[in-house]
Amino acid sequence: MKIPVIEIFGPTIQGEGMVIGRKTMFIRTAGCDYSCSWCDSTFTWDGSEKHLIKMMEAEEIMQTLYQKGGDQFGHVTISGGNPALLSQLSRLIDLLHHEQIKVAIETQGSRWQSWFTKIDDLTLSPKPPSSGMKTNYQTLDFIIDSLQHRQKGEYSLKIVIFDEGDLTYAEQIHKRYPQAKLFLQVGNDEIGMESSDKLMEHLLQKYEALIERVMTNNILKDVRVLPQLHTFLWGNKRGV
Numbered sequence: 001m002k003i004p005v006i007e008i009f010g011p012t013i014q015g016e017g018m019v020i021g022r023k024t025m026f027i028r029t030a031g032c033d034y035s036c037s038w039c040d041s042t043f044t045w046d047g048s049e050k051h052l053i054k055m056m057e058a059e060e061i062m063q064t065l066y067q068k069g070g071d072q073f074g075h076v077t078i079s080g081g082n083p084a085l086l087s088q089l090s091r092l093i094d095l096l097h098h099e100q101i102k103v104a105i106e107t108q109g110s111r112w113q114s115w116f117t118k119i120d121d122l123t124l125s126p127k128p129p130s131s132g133m134k135t136n137y138q139t140l141d142f143i144i145d146s147l148q149h150r151q152k153g154e155y156s157l158k159i160v161i162f163d164e165g166d167l168t169y170a171e172q173i174h175k176r177y178p179q180a181k182l183f184l185q186v187g188n189d190e191i192g193m194e195s196s197d198k199l200m201e202h203l204l205q206k207y208e209a210l211i212e213r214v215m216t217n218n219i220l221k222d223v224r225v226l227p228q229l230h231t232f233l234w235g236n237k238r239g240v
């Protein structure tokens with residue numbers, strides 16, 4: 001079965017979360033079961049770039065990765081949209097592993113796929129109240145329990161923070177899943193800003209404010225606080 005792909009880019013650095021700084025290629029799939037108020041990748045699901053969606057076989061995706069990245073990469077991140085909507089990613093993951101390439105996934109934890117067990121770096125990013133989305137804890141419990149019990153591969157939770165309500169949500173998640181590594185990520189509330197310099201200044205202030213807020217919190221103890229590193233370097237630019 002073919003895979004709906006909206007962009008393939010890299011090599012670049014993973015700008016977020018558990019493998020921040022790692023050299024990686026990106027595959028961005030189209031389609032999402034959510035519609036977060038502050039989504040920085042709305043073009044994957046709002047129909048505005050429908051014409052760019054390419055239905056691709058796993059082999060074709062491998063070819064494109066090699067065309068763009070040559071033999072200079074050993075890690076591929078599949079993001080979206082929500083790649084967890086696509087059961088057919090299993091074959092692509094096997095092809096990548098066959099080439100000794102590690103595979104990471106970015107997903108919100110709203111859907112389970114059996115291929116999750118094969119992923120090297122799996123990021124679950126459940127959505128806080130500011131997104132307007134509601135967490136299905138039955139699904140998230142199942143996913144985290146399943147990942148907990150696998151033999152190899154890393155996973156983590158990454159929560160984007162925009163306001164106090166989001167911090168309270170992060171506290172709840174931290175208490176519910178104390179065994180999971182938790183990353184708090186600065187929310188970008190200026191996804192339309194053109195000037196990279198202005199955006200960086202703005203987001204640095206937000207980062208500092210978030211750090212300050214978390215340092216005095218007596219529930220969020222075992223956490224990591226990060227910005228989106230790629231926005232510091234390249235602003236709101238696409239495909240980086």
Ligand SMILES: C[S@@+](CC[C@H](N)C(=O)[O-])C[C@H]1O[C@@H](n2cnc3c(N)ncnc32)[C@H](O)[C@@H]1O
Pocket residue numbers: 032038039040041079080081082083106107108124125158160185186187188189191228
């Ligand atoms: C575009 S999403 C695609 C993967 C998946 N749908 C998800 O949300 O996890 C990739 C990551 O970007 C984060 N993100 C989206 N919009 C953001 C924003 N405005 N500021 C900070 N992070 C954002 C998401 O929370 C997620 O961790």
Ligand SMILES: Nc1nc2[nH]cc(C(=O)O)c2c(=O)[nH]1
Pocket residue numbers: 012013014015016026041079080106230239240
């Ligand atoms: N450099 C870079 N790092 C990222 N980490 C997560 C991304 C995403 O949009 O899923 C992303 C992205 O688009 N670019």
Ligand code: SF4
Pocket residue numbers: 032033034035036039040041042044080081082108
């Ligand atoms: S779940 Fe991810 S891709 Fe979907 S709307 Fe939210 S941030 Fe965007």
Ligand SMILES: [Mg+2]
Pocket residue numbers: 040041
């Ligand atoms: Mg992004």
